[in-house]
Amino acid sequence: MAIKLFDAVFYLPIIVSCMIISQIYFERYWVSSENTQINRIGLATVIIITYFIQEYCLLQLSLLNINEVAFMQVVPMTMVFRNKVYKIWWGLLVVTPLFANLAEYLLGVVSLRSWWFWIVESVVFFGIGWFLTHWQGVSKRLRYFLALMCLGIVGLVSLVITNRFNPGSAAAATLGILVIALFEDRRYRSEQKNNHKMKLLQQESERDDLTGLLNYRALTQEISALAGKPEIHNIVIGALDIDHFKRINDTYGHFVGNEVLNYFSTVFRKKIYSAFPNHGYVYRFGGEEFSIVVTNHSLVEVYKLLTKIERSFNKKPIITSGNEKVTISFSCSLTKHLKGEVLDTTLKRADKMLYSVKNNGRGWIITDNHHQPYEK
Structure with a gap:
């Protein structure tokens, strides 16, 4: 028993x-x-x-x-x-x-x-x-x-x-x-x-250590998820570089460079999130390279917002912890993610467009239908 x-x-x-x-x-x-x-x-x-x-x-x-x-x-x-x-x-x-x-x-x-x-x-x-x-x-x-x-x-x-x-x-x-x-x-x-x-x-692997922004891995997953959602009818992708960032590091040192990156990331992310709540995402690829993704808003809307952000950075220098005043600008390209298009194809197009900005004076934004620097 x-x-x-x-x-x-x-x-x-x-x-x-x-x-x-x-x-x-x-x-x-x-x-x-x-x-x-x-x-x-x-x-x-x-x-x-x-x-x-x-x-x-x-x-x-x-x-x-x-x-x-x-x-x-x-x-x-x-x-x-x-x-x-x-x-x-x-x-x-x-x-x-x-x-x-x-x-x-x-x-x-x-x-x-x-x-x-x-x-x-x-x-x-x-x-x-x-x-x-x-x-x-x-x-x-x-x-x-x-x-x-x-x-x-x-x-x-x-x-x-x-x-x-x-x-x-x-x-x-x-x-x-x-x-x-x-x-x-x-x-x-x-x-x-x-x-x-x-x-x-998983969250840590998708975050940039310095700025806390999402990284390229997160961007790849996000685009794949967004492209398959029926409620998403438009995706705008942007490639962005802080102008002459190497010069900032060489002039003020890497610690100041990190402060500039943090400040830029915080302000830029806040403005994108505020303008496009639940539809705006900011990513850091590394160094001074960033990317943005905006859904269900037109390319023109994104262009107008980035133009305002660019001008605000030009007018208001960053005051570092060592009281250095650093004025920054950025170069940017905006393109629409085409239906059925592979993410790498969209990013390569945005990257190619961004190089045309860098080769034509920097500090302005190029889009699929806007190819000239705006008047500052």
Whole structure:
């Protein structure tokens, strides 16, 4: 009896926890794989086959160790509580009680006369999962814990109805479920912590250390995302250089140069964000090179704003911490990102246009339809 209680409370729950982890890794592979119809169907097939193999193994192990089928609904119930739930798991949650009872019938454990109870179990498990996953105002961890407790209660009721109640099966439906809940809670917290760390690392990898602006990597990802959104109907991309920045470094030193970069980045970003809230983005490529992206605004609007910013920098010198007065200007090119165009093609066009500004006096802005310096 002691061995059966150990199997019900620890051995089988640990196996179930390992099954949950394996299904989560399959799910992650699903997300990361190429999003084609063939891949989706293929991976869904693998997940379903693997799942039923796991369930059949669990059925055999639980019968062998505690003479009772246990924990069969835990894996699908856990998976419907994931952040992004795939519909396949709702189907598996419904089918699992039918699969388990049919397997028990074929093994001679239950009678076919209780077929109606198989259907009731499927409906009850689906109802529990649907209600608790959609219950607002309660933490997901608590709802998941309640879902597992409900599985245990249904299991106990089933044992009473079918006259199969014994200490081992009762321990599996209570303490065993509790152990699984504790394991999953620990795994979930660890996963959340790791995801948070990964998110911070991702953000750090997309930020320029000196100015805090987004970098080229972030620009590439942003353009790809923007180009695929139906609500984005226009994208203006600009390449920008601070004029004669090397001269500033040579005259005042690199520390003053860094102050100038920080000041320029802060002011420029603030003006872009204020003029185009949620539609204006500023990036630093390195050195004195910057880029801007503005969506759902015309090229003319962006040109007029940058002209004002350019003039304000000319009129108001930067006062450094060493009281040096540094007047700066910038050269800029603006071009529209064409539909279906590769980002590199747009950037190369903007870069080529920017060189024409540098070769014609600097301190002015060129656009797709404006090729002459403005009057200062």
